Amino acid sequence: MPIWKGTAAPMSAGAFASAAMLLNCEEAAIRALWDVESAGRGFRPDGSLTRRFEPHHMPRSLWPHIGFRPGALAPWKASYRLKTSAREEMFSKAEALDAEATYRATSWGGPQIMGFNCEAAGFDTATAMVKAMAASEGDHLSAFVTLVTSWGLASAIRAHDWQTIETRYNGGGQGGAYARKMEAAYRRHSGGVASPAVLRLGSSGPGVRRLQTALQIEADGSFGPQTDTAVRRFQSGVGLQVDGVVGQVTWAALEARTSAAPVKQATPVDRVSELVGKGAATVGTITTAAAGLQAVVPEHAYDLMIYGAIGLAVVAGGTILSRRVLT
Structure with missing residues (x-):
């Protein structure tokens, strides 16, 4: 065995x-x-x-013996594109040649x-x-x-x-x-709780302005040395790890002491909605429905459902638009 x-x-x-x-x-x-x-x-x-x-992590000398031939592609990309059957066949050949290298x-x-x-x-x-x-x-x-x-x-x-x-x-x-x-x-897994956007030195935008307002410093939207110092001072004052990174734990402490309301992190649905833009009205309905689906549908099935639905909406929208332009 x-x-x-x-x-x-x-x-x-x-x-x-x-x-x-x-x-x-x-x-x-x-x-x-x-x-x-x-x-x-x-x-x-x-x-x-x-x-x-x-297979791209195997010694190059073994690539020809297991049938891995990236060609003009970057090795990692060729590896990524392999079908499951081909990947399994290569694994079996590699294991027979050098088990430890294969497991690595x-x-x-x-x-x-x-x-x-x-x-x-x-x-x-x-x-x-x-x-x-x-x-x-x-x-x-x-x-x-x-x-x-x-x-x-x-x-x-x-x-x-x-x-x-x-x-x-x-x-x-x-x-x-x-x-x-x-x-x-x-x-x-958290019952729908959204994570705050993580901020650190070099971050910028509305989330940083909210952070700066909560820390009562100039709200210029740029996480520079002044903001970093203020964050570390706050973390030290409330007994948190002092690292200058404003994530879930630091935001929770800020929310408990101020009226801070962090910008939330994005999910795949948020990202697709952003890319599609305001022109596809159907996306709003899909995204709303998706919020409920996320809680009960497995990740791989969820992705297929959402991306497939949004893809159809975009194709339909493009078809309608082209008809309006051409007629």
Whole structure:
């Protein structure tokens, strides 16, 4: 039996709550990241570990032997475009050639931890990590807690700083897509509570002006040294971690003491609505309905429903517009 197929014990009741206590964050925040990474599934229906092989992380000398030929594409892009069947076939060939390298080039389990991050997750080798995770989802969660702690991401989870998590955990290059999905997942698990936009040195806009007004300093909309000093002074005064980052925890403290009303983070629906613009009136109806759907529909199905519906609305709107122009 392969090492990535073990007893596959499901997550125990209270496991997420215990992990949240260890990281001093909300359970909903951990569940949000978990959902986005693996759609909430640590194991496949056959009991094997959820996995995603990334052939571009294999030694280049082995690429021809496993059938990975990026051609003119960037290796990561060619890897991203692979069909599941081709990806699985490459995984089998690679495992037979160099198992440890293959496990290091694969993301595993519920939190989809890349094998080459095994040391940060508390294991000497990727092989050891895969063996442990094959036993239970509880081992997935333990590896995740160790990983985010070693990376210093616990504070980002507490702040709902999804963009930082996207960049560090997913390697960036997603343009905020993962961050918006995490926000949507957080809202599902938190009963519809929206996260405030995370502000730090270099931020600008209406959210910064609201922050500056709450801190009773000049509201110029630019998060510069003066605002950074004021934020750190406030955090120190209320007993928070002094890091100059205004996320969920700092905003909650501000709201408890002032009339501050933070700008909220966007979800995929918010982003699509923004891109479509005011010209597509149908989008308003779709977005309103989507708010209810988010609470009950799984992430992957939800995305298909929303993007598909909005896509049809845009096509219909374009057709109507073209008819008006041409007739």
